[in-house]
Amino acid sequence: DQQVKQNSPSLSVQEGRISILNCDYTNSMFDYFLWYKKYPAEGPTFLISISSIKDKNEDGRFTVFLNKSAKHLSLHIVPSQPGDSAVYFCAASPYSGGGADGLTFGKGTHLIIQP
């Protein structure tokens, strides 16, 4: 049973437009959520995180929104750039921190930015 779901295996967005990646979770014990970006043949790179006590966190072009009642979070990238093309993993942790042992990952969404 997947506790973290990314229902879109891939997403294609035009350069300059907004990319919206979605993630749903089922475990109400999750307290901290992270997004990782992964290029082929590389390890995941931390992108942005959000604690369950917040509903929004912004870092430059990246914004993560959390809707606890809907058990849904989304990552917005504005404006999308060619270098954003990668696989994006949503991850959740039951701990108030983000240490890696409690992380449950989604299956990832492959974001393709088209020129």
Next chain:
Amino acid sequence: DTEVTQTPKHLVMGMTNKKSLKCEQHMGHRAMYWYKQKAKKPPELMFVYSYEKLSINESVPSRFSPECPNSSLLNLHLHALQPEDSALYLCASSQERNMNTEAFFGQGTRLTVV
């Protein structure tokens, strides 16, 4: 320095071989992790070390043997692996377990068992 360095990047080994994967970080992180990632699947936790002590072993077969010689190094010793163990092995570190800080991942070792 926010890097987690893994060596080798690629490894091909036979089922009777013994090999080791290495991971190093110099960020002063006291928690280190091994993950396994199969193609088109999310990373799966294998082991967690906290202050050089094994904290979590996620029911990993004994043919995988972790070792943490010091706070900067994490090894994964491999022996008598099976072809289905072929995967990307990722090392990660974080400041401490369960703290409000992200985990940093290495580039991974692409392992092929023949």
